[in-house]
Amino acid sequence: MGKRDKRVDQYISKSQDFAKPILKHLRDLVHVSCPEVEETIKWGFPHFDYRGIMCSMAAFKKHCSFGFWKAAMMKDTSLMQMAKSEAAMGHLGQIQSLQDLPSDKVMKSYIMEAARLNEGGVKVRKASPAKKVPLKIPPYLKKALEGNKKAKEFFLGLSYSHQKDYLTWLAEAKTQPTLEKRLATTMEWLSVGKRRNWKYER
Numbered sequence: 001m002g003k004r005d006k007r008v009d010q011y012i013s014k015s016q017d018f019a020k021p022i023l024k025h026l027r028d029l030v031h032v033s034c035p036e037v038e039e040t041i042k043w044g045f046p047h048f049d050y051r052g053i054m055c056s057m058a059a060f061k062k063h064c065s066f067g068f069w070k071a072a073m074m075k076d077t078s079l080m081q082m083a084k085s086e087a088a089m090g091h092l093g094q095i096q097s098l099q100d101l102p103s104d105k106v107m108k109s110y111i112m113e114a115a116r117l118n119e120g121g122v123k124v125r126k127a128s129p130a131k132k133v134p135l136k137i138p139p140y141l142k143k144a145l146e147g148n149k150k151a152k153e154f155f156l157g158l159s160y161s162h163q164k165d166y167l168t169w170l171a172e173a174k175t176q177p178t179l180e181k182r183l184a185t186t187m188e189w190l191s192v193g194k195r196r197n198w199k200y201e202r
Helices: 006-013 019-033 075-086 104-119 139-146 149-157 160-169 176-191
Strands: 040-042 045-049 053-059 064-068
Touching: 006 019, 006 040, 006 045, 019 045, 019 053, 019 064, 019 104, 040 064, 053 104, 139 149, 139 176, 149 176
Parallel strands: none
Antiparallel strands: 040 045, 045 053, 053 064
16 A cells, blocks of 8 residues: 655645645545555655655646656657656646646556556666856856855855856846846845755755
């Protein structure tokens, strides 16, 4: 028999109202499709383990996500196509309502396929490490950092990926007011030693 984790109940109860029915439905589908699955919390969000990590789900302010640990080895072409066009963490894109999910039949087939991969002991393929492109700090951020010693020291001490998180967020601002707001938030967070995604770090 599978195992449910009370921490997952708490995670769902603390999620946004729109997310609760989505997370509950996904959770039930996983248990129906793989009765021996066990729940846990890893990296701050619910994971489903069956002979190793199988899949996971997460809720954010305006969307949910669901992903498979071995998605790259799954045969379903529809799943892989969605994975290529995903706009956020996970392999089903941004889920804002139950209508955004594939049918229950399709979801069950995905989950059972993921379970079979774990049963077979298939290992996650390690991708060749991508060459790091030198990060370019835009002039407006350089100027702001020069005026804030604490923020500058913390930013320069961040890893490549965490620096990139901030730079990407700033670069994706589509309007000047949005950029200015994000820059102000960036400086506020850096000044107190917070990484870009600190809200999701538990």
